Amino acid sequence: xxxxxxxxxxxxxxxxHLEDSHTLGVYRKHGGYxxxxxxxxxxxxxxxxxxxxxxxxxxxxxxFPTGTKWGFVPKGTDKxxxxxxxxxxxxxxxxxxxxxxAKDPHQLLEGTLIGSYAIxxxxxxxxxxxxxxxxxxILERAIQEAREAxxxxxxxxxxxxxxxxxxxxxxGAYICGEETGLIESLEGxxxxxxxxxxxxxxxxxxxxxxxxxxxxxxxCVPHIVNRGWEWFAGIGPERNAGxxxxxxxxxxxxxxxxxxxxxxxxxxxxxxxGEGVPGDRPVKGVIPGGASCPVIRGDEIxxxxxxxxxxxxxxxxxxxxxxxxxxxxxxxxxxxxxxxxFAHESCGQCTPCREGCGWLQRLLWKIEEGRGEEKDLDTLLxxxxxxxxxxxxxxxxxxxxxxxxxxxxxxxxxxxxxREKRCxxxxxxx
Amino acid sequence: MAQVKVKFDGREISVEKGTNLxxxxxxxxxxxxxxxxxxxxxxxGVCRICxxxxxxxxxxxxxxxxxxxEGMHVITRSKKxxxxxxxxxxxxxxxxxxxxxxxxxxxxxxxxxxxxxxGPSRSRFQFEKLTWPEEDVGGKLVLNKNRCILCMRCVxxxxxxxxxxxxxxxxxxxxxxxxxVDGRMIENELAGNIADIxxxxxxTSKDFRFKARPWELTNVSSVCPHCSKxxxxxxxxxxxxxxxxxNTARTNMDVxxxxxxxxxxxxxxxxxxxxxxxxxARRGDKGYQGVSWNxxxxxxxxSLRDIILRHGARAVGVLGSGTLTNEEQYLTRAVFRxxxxxxxxxxxxxxxxxxxYAKFTIEGDKDPNARGALLCGVAPVQSGLGVRDMVxxxxxxxxxxxxxxxxxxxxxxxxxxxxxxxx
Ligand SMILES: Cc1cc2nc3c(=O)[nH]c(=O)nc-3n(C[C@H](O)[C@H](O)[C@H](O)COP(=O)(O)O)c2cc1C
Ligand code: SF4
Ligand code: SF4
Ligand code: FES
Numbered sequence: 001x002x003x004x005x006x007x008x009x010x011x012x013x014x015x016x017h018l019e020d021s022h023t024l025g026v027y028r029k030h031g032g033y034x035x036x037x038x039x040x041x042x043x044x045x046x047x048x049x050x051x052x053x054x055x056x057x058x059x060x061x062x063x064f065p066t067g068t069k070w071g072f073v074p075k076g077t078d079k080x081x082x083x084x085x086x087x088x089x090x091x092x093x094x095x096x097x098x099x100x101x102a103k104d105p106h107q108l109l110e111g112t113l114i115g116s117y118a119i120x121x122x123x124x125x126x127x128x129x130x131x132x133x134x135x136x137x138i139l140e141r142a143i144q145e146a147r148e149a150x151x152x153x154x155x156x157x158x159x160x161x162x163x164x165x166x167x168x169x170x171x172g173a174y175i176c177g178e179e180t181g182l183i184e185s186l187e188g189x190x191x192x193x194x195x196x197x198x199x200x201x202x203x204x205x206x207x208x209x210x211x212x213x214x215x216x217x218x219x220c221v222p223h224i225v226n227r228g229w230e231w232f233a234g235i236g237p238e239r240n241a242g243x244x245x246x247x248x249x250x251x252x253x254x255x256x257x258x259x260x261x262x263x264x265x266x267x268x269x270x271x272x273x274g275e276g277v278p279g280d281r282p283v284k285g286v287i288p289g290g291a292s293c294p295v296i297r298g299d300e301i302x303x304x305x306x307x308x309x310x311x312x313x314x315x316x317x318x319x320x321x322x323x324x325x326x327x328x329x330x331x332x333x334x335x336x337x338x339x340x341x342f343a344h345e346s347c348g349q350c351t352p353c354r355e356g357c358g359w360l361q362r363l364l365w366k367i368e369e370g371r372g373e374e375k376d377l378d379t380l381l382x383x384x385x386x387x388x389x390x391x392x393x394x395x396x397x398x399x400x401x402x403x404x405x406x407x408x409x410x411x412x413x414x415x416x417x418x419r420e421k422r423c424x425x426x427x428x429x430x
Numbered sequence: 431m432a433q434v435k436v437k438f439d440g441r442e443i444s445v446e447k448g449t450n451l452x453x454x455x456x457x458x459x460x461x462x463x464x465x466x467x468x469x470x471x472x473x474x475g476v477c478r479i480c481x482x483x484x485x486x487x488x489x490x491x492x493x494x495x496x497x498x499x500e501g502m503h504v505i506t507r508s509k510k511x512x513x514x515x516x517x518x519x520x521x522x523x524x525x526x527x528x529x530x531x532x533x534x535x536x537x538x539x540x541x542x543x544x545x546x547x548x549g550p551s552r553s554r555f556q557f558e559k560l561t562w563p564e565e566d567v568g569g570k571l572v573l574n575k576n577r578c579i580l581c582m583r584c585v586x587x588x589x590x591x592x593x594x595x596x597x598x599x600x601x602x603x604x605x606x607x608x609x610x611v612d613g614r615m616i617e618n619e620l621a622g623n624i625a626d627i628x629x630x631x632x633x634t635s636k637d638f639r640f641k642a643r644p645w646e647l648t649n650v651s652s653v654c655p656h657c658s659k660x661x662x663x664x665x666x667x668x669x670x671x672x673x674x675x676x677n678t679a680r681t682n683m684d685v686x687x688x689x690x691x692x693x694x695x696x697x698x699x700x701x702x703x704x705x706x707x708x709x710x711a712r713r714g715d716k717g718y719q720g721v722s723w724n725x726x727x728x729x730x731x732x733s734l735r736d737i738i739l740r741h742g743a744r745a746v747g748v749l750g751s752g753t754l755t756n757e758e759q760y761l762t763r764a765v766f767r768x769x770x771x772x773x774x775x776x777x778x779x780x781x782x783x784x785x786x787y788a789k790f791t792i793e794g795d796k797d798p799n800a801r802g803a804l805l806c807g808v809a810p811v812q813s814g815l816g817v818r819d820m821v822x823x824x825x826x827x828x829x830x831x832x833x834x835x836x837x838x839x840x841x842x843x844x845x846x847x848x849x850x851x852x853x
Binding site (some may be wrong): 173175190195343344345346347348349350351352354355356357358359362366375379386389390391392 | 477522
């Protein structure tokens, strides 16, 4: 076992190997819902303060400090407040939230309830990706169990506070994971992201103050309540605290979800936990945090996996779910596949994203097919520049970054395609 | 409202708090291009042509969706802004058919205008374009999706002003399109406004299509005569052909804001109707026979004088009209009531059910100036008869002459009535 993380004791995935880990019985046997009980003895402000101090940053991709987000919810308004759980996990490469929903739904529910209590919400919605039919069934069952046991519903654990939890199944659109797209979809509309400001904390679901949090973010909360903020802040690098579920996929011997501290080295993740690359082939590149994060080269994998380090390195931590590519991978094709995904998932609302994503996809396909010209590479880069920052939501950026990343990091390979008029790897792959 | 001081490209102005950058820039004499923004519709911020730079902020902001704040310095003339806007133009045109010569909007198309204004003049997009068939969507409109820039104005007009979801945006990504739901037709009577506000030639009016180029028209400001609302309109008149070709809305915030109804929009065709009386005629045994104005007026005044002399002014009825102007109403009263002492004087009312949309009502009172008629005294006096009794009395022969100042009841009463004239 690796040394750097040897002392780390998993908390989120701790009971997931047990039979029936998804049931209330197993959850309670391991201390489940004790955090909710002790949270209800504190004031909502104390909970927010606790989460702030813990340094928990959102696990949905942007890494926004969770306690701060909760603190934005206005006090002293008559409007109802809402907690929305983002279980839309659709980023290619990400499959960590799915694991929590399937294997430990009560952990998510407990975090959701504590979060709802902290922001003063009496209703929480779990927005789950439409394709997660199995997980949705498990969650629904868990909500039912929790309601029967008095953790959901009226006067929770005898307190004056009541909270309903409702699950809502999406219809298969990546954009409904964007928090305001999610809110629109919950309202029964097209999942078109909203203009911001106003931010959801002020004007969110049904026009009321709303917090949208990722599944994993909320799953951390009961542990912070149980073990204290100092414990959480003590894991991982400064300002990037806590345990993290890394979803490792691609060319590794042992893909899967690994719970490790924030800041684990990417090399360690691939070689120790992922048990290396099949056939001991070299790593050619890694998309560190889900498809929207710019690729890093195989010689750059001695890097700490956390928000700040990857941003400094010109990439992104995203959802912390690396996709490993070995030397049999054609980077032009990888770029094209990524671009095709975003072109397909663009909601079609803003001009640069709607038109630009389709254009990127066509340019990349042209190059991959051996019809590319050198000016196509310039056009590609300029299209990414013109999408980035000019759209309503971050999907535009999420499409521009990887395309630019691939074209810049593997310029040689792109030029080879253009000059040789074919994909040099096509033969080798057969 | 509180005022704030802001600068646009160095020019300081004071504007009302909450004003968006497009409107505020106007006050500073600076033009911020916009496709999706319309002052009468909700802000959607989707086209991104209005991107502006704010001093000290790395990201451009949408001018339509950003409100002025004290001390803000808005930059609209930087390279960054120009590049971003040019990029939006290039994006909007990648699948556009560039068919201006055969597009009905040519000459009054925002996309065309901005291409001239912002460029670029060449596209780097060298792939097959997406194409769509033309479609009838009802509402007297034709939809050509190839030209649509998905500004959402049509959708929001129906949703917000008419309060109906008759046209929607469907699918996603570059396959996104505007359409009706399940092939249903647009039925609301405000839909014609879409042809006015669609910034391109995607939704055009069946009625006006291919009739003329907009620059051939003389635009005359007018008021719609089809109900008591009095919407302000622009009559598009083709001088060479001596023909009215369309009515479009003219903004008047106190009356109709930016909109008119489809009855008013199409309410000019009667002007060119073959059956319309354009010259005096006398009805005789062989139907109508043309006469000169001189002859007609002489004959009418002679028989009027004759009837009044023989039977008195109570043998004459005058039917005025709620469609006449105040001046005409005054003359009706001055000539017939005050001058000739006629007491049977009235005008017909033609009420219809009011049509109430979310933000626009088509009035039920179809007489644009009933109030003017009443105020001017076009009404029976000294137990004179009203419209219906007058017509009956004419049929029975107690009234010998009826004068219609605009339009006549059908059929025109004959028996017993020795003379009737309509103008
Ligand atoms: C295009 C797009 C897709 C997103 N999809 C997801 C998603 O599937 N799950 C998720 O938790 N966050 C997703 N996000 C991030 C959310 O907008 C939001 O930041 C997050 O749910 C906030 O939760 P957190 O603060 O707990 O991370 C997406 C963002 C964008 C721009
Ligand atoms: S950036 Fe793309 S996905 Fe996001 S709102 Fe705009 S068109 Fe939709
Ligand atoms: S049809 Fe016209 S008004 Fe409607 S979205 Fe397209 S361009 Fe805009
Ligand atoms: S006018 Fe601002 S985005 Fe369209």
